[in-house]
Amino acid sequence: MNTIYKKSFLKLSDLNYQEIIYLIKLSKFFKKKKKDKKEKKYLKGKNIVLIFEKQSTRTRCAFEVAAYDQGANTTYLSPTDTHMGYKESIHDTAKVLGKMYDGIQYRGYHDNILKKIQKYSKIPVWNGLTNTFHPTQILADLLTMTETLPKKSIQEITCAYIGDAKNNIANTLLEAANITGLKLNIISPENYWPKKNIRDIKNKKNILYTKNIEKGVYKVDFIYTDVWVSMGDKSMKWKKKIKELYDYQVNQKMLNMTKNSNVKILHCLPALHDKESTLGLKIHKKYNLKNGLEISNNVFFSKKNLCFEQSENRLHTIKALLVSCLHKKKILI
Known part of the structure; x- marks a missing residue:
């Protein structure tokens, strides 16, 4: 049973231990499949909107490539591309997006905006970064740590x-x-x-x-x-x-x-x-x-520095997250 299906990911604690471990394992699975060029597309016909009120390199690229690899379509909205919060309420924008899309990524300032988008859109919402939390980054970091120390x-x-x-x-x-x-x-x-x-x-x-x-x-370590x-x-x-x-x-x-010489x-x-x-x-x-x-x-x-491995792993963990939230069946790995 896929317990992450239709869940939002506003902070890491939205998931339990078993779900986080599953996402790490699924990320490794997708990483290998991509390397071997044997990746199956689980998100054909899905549409994802990416709202960026803050600039981004890794988060935007990871979401776009992850969605593309899995057959989903994305729409990028910069601060100048939407009326949200200025000419139109968050409530109205979220309801409109919820009718058109299957999932929403938001990268911005305040967690209360994320919560409102989740409440009114009624579709999965993912936190690409706010002032308080950065869960997609830490998911990739956990993958990086476990890859680096596979025996621990x-x-x-x-x-x-x-x-x-x-x-x-x-x-x-x-x-x-x-x-x-x-x-x-x-x-x-x-x-x-x-x-x-x-x-x-x-x-x-x-x-x-x-x-x-x-x-x-x-x-x-x-x-x-x-x-x-x-x-x-x-x-x-x-x-x-x-x-x-x-x-x-x-x-x-x-x-x-x-x-620790291996730190x-x-x-x-x-x-x-x-x-x-x-x-x-x-x-x-x-x-x-x-x-x-x-x-x-x-x-x-x-x-010693693994920062570029962390960056690459953003792609694989975000892919695992998108598939788990938007594909009903649990992937057998």
Whole structure:
């Protein structure tokens, strides 16, 4: 029985442990079938609308290619392509889309918009990123971790998230730890820990909060980081974050602290590791940085970094999600 059929995926905790494990296994199945060019199309005739209020590279590409591979059609709506919230209510837009499409992806700012779209469209809705959660990313991260350490169960894997943990990645990793038993260390100054209402979902022994880097990274399997600043942030915010978080940069010194020669790096991208982007150049110049911001350039380009594997895995996990939500029968794998 396919228990994910017609479900929405607004946050990772919309699924239970068995459903998450099934999606990871199904992702591996689709990944192999695509590589072998033996993929069967389960979504012929399905129509999916992709609403993007925030810019995207990996999320948009992963949804579009996943849908295409499975025979579905997609419509991309940018902020300038829809009247939603401005000239037309979310209620009205969602009802219209629910009559025309089989599923809706939304990438934007507020979770209450997602919930309204789900409520009024009455079709599966998937969260491509909001300010609070990023479940499609963490699904791909869980796939990446289990692929990298095939002899370990999720409960035996330890991931350290370091830096600015008051964000959607850390929040969703906490959900993953609560559901799957993943061992998770949150490492940052206390004022950068996730908000209290997120931290207090459950108090489990597999979750550690610490500002002590050496303690937090010791013997971990993965170190995960994300950008601290974005183009929309004010310069004063940049200055404060860089001052308070620069000691938490993922670099060779930190890797040595793990005492694990096989430790790997996770990063959901984009990364400010060099001067080859407009924002990267601006920050390196303004703060006289020589070797990256949240991650050093040499570590970013080392074999330790799995960020590009994570990016590819977005395609396979999103494909597994779409098929499970829109195809009634459970795929035998």
